[in-house]
Amino acid sequence: MDVAVDNVTYNGFDDMLVKNELPSEKSPFCSYLERINEPGDIKNLSFRELALLADEIREFILDTVSRTGGHLASNLGAVELTLALHYVFDSPRDAIIWDVGHQCYTHKLITGRRERFATLRQKGGLSGFPRPEESPHDIVETGHASTSISSGLGLLVGREILDIKGHVIAVIGDGALTGGLALEALNHAGHLKKNLIIILNDNDMSISPNVGAISYYISRLSTSSSYQGVRDRIDSLIKSIPHYGDSALKLVERFKAAVKSVVYEENLFSHLGFEYVGPVDGHDIERLVSNFLRVKELSKPVVVHVKTQKGKGYHHSESNPTSYHGVGPFSIETGSSGSSSASPSFTSAFSASLIKYAEVDNKITAITAAMETGTGLSSFKERFPDRFFDVGIAEQHALTFASGLARAGLKPVVAIYATFLQRALDQLIHDIALPGLPVVLAVDRAGLVPGDGDTHQGIYDLAMLRAVPSLSVLMPSTSCEMNMMLGWALSADSPVVIRYPKDTCLSEDGAFISPLEKGRGIFVRKTGSADRLIIGYGGHIRECIKAAELAEKQGIKCDVYSLRFLKPLDIDYLSAVCKPYKKIIIAEDIAASGGVGSLIKSELADTTDAVITLRAVSDEFPQHATREELLASYGLDAKSLVKLI
Numbered sequence: 222m223d224v225a226v227d228n229v230t231y232n233g234f235d236d237m238l239v240k241n242e243l244p245s246e247k248s249p250f251c252s253y254l255e256r257i258n259e260p261g262d263i264k265n266l267s268f269r270e271l272a273l274l275a276d277e278i279r280e281f282i283l284d285t286v287s288r289t290g291g292h293l294a295s296n297l298g299a300v301e302l303t304l305a306l307h308y309v310f311d312s313p314r315d316a317i318i319w320d321v322g323h324q325c326y327t328h329k330l331i332t333g334r335r336e337r338f339a340t341l342r343q344k345g346g347l348s349g350f351p352r353p354e355e356s357p358h359d360i361v362e363t364g365h366a367s368t369s370i371s372s373g374l375g376l377l378v379g380r381e382i383l384d385i386k387g388h389v390i391a392v393i394g395d396g397a398l399t400g401g402l403a404l405e406a407l408n409h410a411g412h413l414k415k416n417l418i419i420i421l422n423d424n425d426m427s428i429s430p431n432v433g434a435i436s437y438y439i440s441r442l443s444t445s446s447s448y449q450g451v452r453d454r455i456d457s458l459i460k461s462i463p464h465y466g467d468s469a470l471k472l473v474e475r476f477k478a479a480v481k482s483v484v485y486e487e488n489l490f491s492h493l494g495f496e497y498v499g500p501v502d503g504h505d506i507e508r509l510v511s512n513f514l515r516v517k518e519l520s521k522p523v524v525v526h527v528k529t530q531k532g533k534g535y536h537h538s539e540s541n542p543t544s545y546h547g548v549g550p551f552s553i554e555t556g557s558s559g560s561s562s563a564s565p566s567f568t569s570a571f572s573a574s575l576i577k578y579a580e581v582d583n584k585i586t587a588i589t590a591a592m593e594t595g596t597g598l599s600s601f602k603e604r605f606p607d608r609f610f611d612v613g614i615a616e617q618h619a620l621t622f623a624s625g626l627a628r629a630g631l632k633p634v635v636a637i638y639a640t641f642l643q644r645a646l647d648q649l650i651h652d653i654a655l656p657g658l659p660v661v662l663a664v665d666r667a668g669l670v671p672g673d674g675d676t677h678q679g680i681y682d683l684a685m686l687r688a689v690p691s692l693s694v695l696m697p698s699t700s701c702e703m704n705m706m707l708g709w710a711l712s713a714d715s716p717v718v719i720r721y722p723k724d725t726c727l728s729e730d731g732a733f734i735s736p737l738e739k740g741r742g743i744f745v746r747k748t749g750s751a752d753r754l755i756i757g758y759g760g761h762i763r764e765c766i767k768a769a770e771l772a773e774k775q776g777i778k779c780d781v782y783s784l785r786f787l788k789p790l791d792i793d794y795l796s797a798v799c800k801p802y803k804k805i806i807i808a809e810d811i812a813a814s815g816g817v818g819s820l821i822k823s824e825l826a827d828t829t830d831a832v833i834t835l836r837a838v839s840d841e842f843p844q845h846a847t848r849e850e851l852l853a854s855y856g857l858d859a860k861s862l863v864k865l866i
């Protein structure tokens with residue numbers, strides 16, 4: 222999309238901001254945003270004032286996110302769309318449901334949360350996603366994609382049965398629309414014929430460029446920009462035909478239908494029973510408003526196709542929306558975060574190892590469900606484009622597709638976040654584990670996840686993985702272990718899961734290099750005379766080692782054992798390992814009821830007299846905070862663990 226760049230100085234970010242093509246009327250003494258405390262406050266503004274408000278909001282979001290981190294590009298693209306929705310509809314009586322919810326910052330700013338916005342994604346502060354606990358305007362808590370049409374349709378039908386008035390509007394991106402759940406919901410909504418209002422926010426992007434036949438179809442719809450204009454003219458022409466009596470009316474109706482079918486380009490949405498409106502310029506508030514006013518009066522389901530630009534208004538995010546989809550703190554001027562770490566992240570260790578194996582084995586294929594960059598698969602894609610598959614936001618399909626590849630004789634590796642794997646449990650059991658297919662799952666963001674909050678925690682997958690027969694589940698602590706485990710997984714003849722957190726690898730250390738033995742772990746700290754032992758695993762073993770070191774400074778010796786395998790577990794071997802110890806602490810960065818700690822504790826009860834303490838994430842949904850803060854809140858950081866020692 223072409224965007225005009227002007228040189229107007231704008232509160233210090235002059236050449237950073239790409240502004241609306243309006244003469245700036247903003248006086249230094251007058252901020253529109255400061256006067257908006259609830260959505261009703263925007264209803265008296267003129268379209269020109271709304272456009273200026275949009276500029277202020279962009280500046281505000283950019284400034285805040287540069288300090289807090291967050292989902293920048295999607296939010297910059299949805300400013301005018303959000304203002305137009307709140308201008309036309311009466312939230313919360315009219316329910317606006319945000320798919321994924323990562324584009325809700327403007328909504329938060331104009332629904333009374335401007336003053337707390339600096340706390341975005343910080344511990345105790347505002348969530349980056351809609352949260353009904355924060356505001357009555359946040360109807361549904363979201364974070365995972367493709368849910369808005371289903372939850373909106375349910376809400377609409379439920380309200381109708383209970384005779385509760387109000388419109389329901391589902392705002393869904395072109396990426397989220399590729400999810401199977403959204404397509405199931407469209408199927409049902411078209412059938413029910415209720416006035417669900419679906420706003421398709423089409424920026425031609427998922428996190429990476431959107432992929433797939435549906436995405437291609439939607440882009441083709443966008444190019445028929447004269448479509449809406451032609452429709453409008455035909456509609457008024459038909460309306461002008463006079464009616465003469467009942468039989469004449471029927472004739473006119475048939476004539477109208479015939480004219481429509483000849484002149485209107487029918488499309489997928491209209492065939493499914495939706496009124497299709499669009500494409501509408503998603504940065505033109507006046508056009509958005511006039512279209513929203515129209516669809517408000519309809520009595521059938523409607524899709525309003527809105528074209529927006531992801532990252533709009535900031536040079537860096539406009540030219541590279543993928544990198545600015547989700548960001549940590551960064552410099553507005555340079556666009557760079559400047560942060561780097563000596564140790565590689567688990568994601569990059571996985572990515573590097575996978576490429577090494579794929580170089581010598583052309584059966585290795587990599588699959589992602591719209592998380593190419595986050596899972597570290599971009600370099601694999603560059604290197605082996607024919608062996609890389611981005612299937613869209615389609616976790617279920619990703620796993621069953623992988624099962625097909627494995628059945629054909631390939632070695633598929635599905636890289637997926639722990640939280641999104643929740644979607645694909647049945648595919649894992651029914652399509653992969655049951656037939657015993659050698660698919661490797663690289664499960665990233667496993668354990669406590671910073672920033673995103675309760676919707677994205679990777680602490681539930683292990684409970685389901687442990688229940689699946691024939692599956693092996695491993696967790697590396699270093700990049701060397703990652704490499705070893707991936708090699709082991711790729712040569713296995715059954716499914717293997719390798720889990721790892723959003724964290725850096727532990728630095729390489731001789732303790733971690735001994736070869737893998739199925740079901741068994743290793744000592745990563747052994748003093749020879751300790752009577753205390755910590756059992757841990759994965760990246761979290763760092764805290765266990767630190768705790769043991771702190772204890773030693775206080776004169777208490779403590780060994781540390783890393784399980785490596787969470788399934789299968791060689792319990793006899795582990796019992797022998799534990800025998801010499803009087804006090805054993807099991808620490809795991811996972812929901813307590815889903816971890817391996819409780820199993821180990823009960824198994825060891827018969828073979829050791831040691832006092833065994835289990836520390837894991839208690840039975841609640843962990844909120845947004847840094848990973849360090851989260852570990853500390855659940856007593857899983859070194860300082861808390863040393864107290865147990």
Ligand SMILES: Cc1ncc(C[n+]2csc(CCOP(=O)(O)OP(=O)(O)O)c2C)c(N)n1
Binds near residue numbers: 321398426614616
């Ligand atoms: C089930 C699920 N899979 C993956 C994601 C990660 N994810 C978050 S936003 C996003 C892209 C969504 O694209 P779109 O809906 O078009 O919104 P945009 O970012 O373009 O505004 C993805 C893949 C998710 N939140 N939920």
Ligand SMILES: CC(=O)[C@@H](O)[C@H](O)COP(=O)(O)O
Binds near residue numbers: 321323364595666673
């Ligand atoms: C909204 C969403 O689901 C993703 O954008 C997620 O926030 C990505 O997380 P990472 O930043 O850890 O890749």
Ligand SMILES: [Mg+2]
Binds near residue numbers: 394
């Ligand atoms: Mg999109």
